[in-house]
Amino acid sequence: MSDESTQPGIPAPEGPADIIETDYEIGQDNLEGQLGPFGFDIHNPVFMISGLSIVAFVFYALALPQQAADIFGALRPFLTSTFDWFFLSAANLFVLFCLLLIVLPVGRVRLGGRDATPDFTYAGWFAMLFAAGMGIGLMFFGVLEPVYHMAISEPLGVPSPIAEDGTIIAGNVEAARTMGLAATIYHWGLHPWAIYAVVALALALFTYNKGLPLTIRSAFYPIFGERVWGWTGHIIDTLAVFATLFGLATSLGFGAQQANAGLEHVFGIPANTTVQVILISVITAVALVSVLRGLDGGVKVLSEVNMGLAALLLVFVLLVGPTMIILSDFVAGMGAYGKNLVALSNPVGREDTGYMNGWTTFYWAWWISWSPFVGMFIARVSRGRTVREFIISVLIVPSLVCVLWMAVFGGTAIEQVLSDPANSAVKAQVIDSYNPPISLFAMLEELPLSSITSVIGIVLVIVFFVTSSDSGSLVIDTITAGGKIDAPLPQRVFWCTFEGAVAIVLLIGGGLGALQAMVISTGLPFTIVLLLMCFAIYRGLLTEDR
Template sequence: MKRLTPVFIISITISLAFILWGVIAPNNLDNITATIQGFITDQFGWFYLLAATGFLAFALILMFSPIGRIKLGKDDDEPEYNNLTWFAFLFTAGMGIGLVFWGVAEPINHFYAPPTAEVIDSPERAAAIALRYSFFHWGLHPWAIYSVVALALAYFKFRKGAPGVLSAAFEPLLGDKINGGIGTTINVIVVFATIFGVATSLGFGTAQISGGISNLFPMENSPFLQIMVIVIISVLYMGSSLTGLDRGIRILSKTNIYLAIVLMLFLLFSGPSNFIMNSFTQTLGGYLQNLVRMSFQLDTFNPESNWVQGWTIFYWAWWIAWAPFVGTFIARVSKGRTIREFIIGVIAVPTVFSALWFSVFGGTAIHLELFGNSNLMTLMEEYGTEIALFAVLQEYNFGIIMSGIAILLISSFFITSADSATFVLGMQTTNGNMNPPNSVKLMWGIVQSLTAGVLLWSGGLDALQTASIIAAFPFTIIMIFMIISLLKALRAEKIPPRKIKEYE
């Protein structure tokens, strides 16, 4: 890179200052960020709920409207990647480590501490609600959030020829101001949200890898082990980042899909298969039936409860913090698809896969609680949330081998997510360069790893959740204005005619 951009200089300065703060005064960092996070969730929880549901409504309206026929590119452009590779990119970037970490842990948490007090004495009712809210938190809403950002970036980049930075999506609204201080501010916020959103996921992955290692070998799941995991995985993903999008990330994304399917099929057929598929069918119906109510659910009339703040609002903030990273990456690999095809692919397919994943892993765990002698909640309280997956796998034959595969899958997700994030951060800080220099990607790789390590060191998983909620708040506002700008541009489009198939 011949000249450092203002976005790169400002972003790297803020990131290094944060890391230095965490090294010098970790307790102070934890206390201040926790105070900020508490204020945001208490005062603006309603804002996150309305925003996330609004993003979903916006995506669905575009999908069903004539605008859906517009291509993300020129009218004669064709998709760069086939559907399998595209879905692998979507799944790996959009969920990755989090899905593996929470696949067992979240349903079990909801089973023992459901959002509504009246089901505490009804295990069967608690089980149904536990899976339903897991579907809810990993279903339509997060993927709609991703789709909004990705759609705006892909539209302006491939159809309008704009730079691949998020500020370019504001040109219809701000004009030439996007090239000045306002545009720089938008892009710096994007980088900030990406670093902390990804650091949260990397922290979860680190905790689970070290938890799996300590479960398989006589080693303590200590902060030292977690830091060693970060160091080793960081070397691997920074090496992968040097190979580019079409080699390292592409190969790893497909590997992730294959490993995830192997793990899921093992538990589906080794575990209570009929119970799992019944749970999937019933919970999918309950999720769709209660979607609107859950989308606006708050603890308004039960102020002593913080269930919604601790789960739904955290998730919506986490997805929004991830949206710049995932949105940029999805946009980069979605050239040539129509808006309708894009939205269906980004929202529907991953939602169904996530629902099946929670049915298999969460359903198996709940079956063990209801009909076995397991008590996963006690294990998680004693050894950490990260141990839940391995405890379930080892209830079945070949559990040790499957635990090893799970560690390999988490590591692969870790490498791919971090690799993809260095690519996105490189794009956003080099004025949208579609192939950012390796030196820039390596710099951001180091910053990501250091940020995840500092957050784990200062406050563990709570600090990671806190950082993502804080980072998401300003970006939520940016997303709202981005939608307004995108609508303004789409209104000026000439809608392509509907294709009518001729039958002989």
């Protein structure tokens, strides 16, 4: 890949874009950092505010773990029940905005200018996008969520097919099965990828077409003008750092718990917080190596290896599992998703609050908090694509792959539960005792070669863990360095280390509930940032040569 830091801004056409080009030097001067202690390229005040705040948070949670746990425990239910309407409405707007860009004339705009060519092939592009964007989530929730929605959460009031005594209620099976898949697809389909696409498109447009620094504030020049180089921009970038860091910490916490569950399942290593802290520490150290090697030498190589292993596991489960039922579930799930999309997206008058607040609201906050990380990462590897090609690729193609993943893993697990509920390991771990981290390995246990596939599952979780950590470190580093992608190595080490530290203190101070509480807290204000970003994108596209 070419070095984007040396790419000049592509001259914009006559009109408002000329103002952006003229003020690029002003912005660049204001974002220049100063070489500070320990070799940090300090971008005041974003680096100092975000860095010191994260350090203070880590020490607070370690010094007063019980108080922190109590706060985290009360925070999540309050936020999900109070702001569910806001998260659902905003996510709907992001999807509609992206679909409009596909059909509007501005879809012909090319990121990087009319003559720009892509830096990566589709294969390499999709590999990095999936590994960094949703890897750990797909591994953690691929079995858990379809089974849970089928049997427990009852989305849109569709009743569970499993009676209290564990027997199957035949009349409820088909509707619950398809709704379990549809409700899962809703969380992994158009909505999350639209959130990612908005941030990625904004960064790519204003960096490659307008010549502005690769940082979140640049997207807001059409709205705030020169104020983006002052405190308005500092606040935007600081919010992006907090959202990204806690979104990543949540994923790292999920990854540590699932890797620990797999190690216990295969090797008998006990599943507890101590082991998970050790796992996070060791894997963070491995991620540091990848961070120091950079995008091409570290992240890209790991992403491609991991996607190969994930595809291998996917094909294996598809072939040795109930193949025809899986393919039928894929079609039926897609149909049910399309049929119930409006109802699932509606935040008003819902009775299935357990599903909407406990799952959807958390998911939208999680995707939004991840969006600076994934969006910037996608932007860095998407130069040369037209807006229409970009939106279709980022929004629709990955959604279909996520649907396939859920149909294969979730459909297999559902069939195991419904065909033999008395002996199903998935039913025992998800429905009877609710042990989320072990759900994947419980499903693999009922298939051939489970000892081998379980080890592959552990490896996948760990490498997804590494790619999320190192990719996130590079992105946070870029934001806090004012858009530079070549900040000093000590700064990359700082952010990678403290990502792991935040995940550790949140696990100690409340487990998954604490992780989810913080991701919702940071996702809430950043949702407003994304809504404004849609307006800025459209204004920016109108000034481009089509």
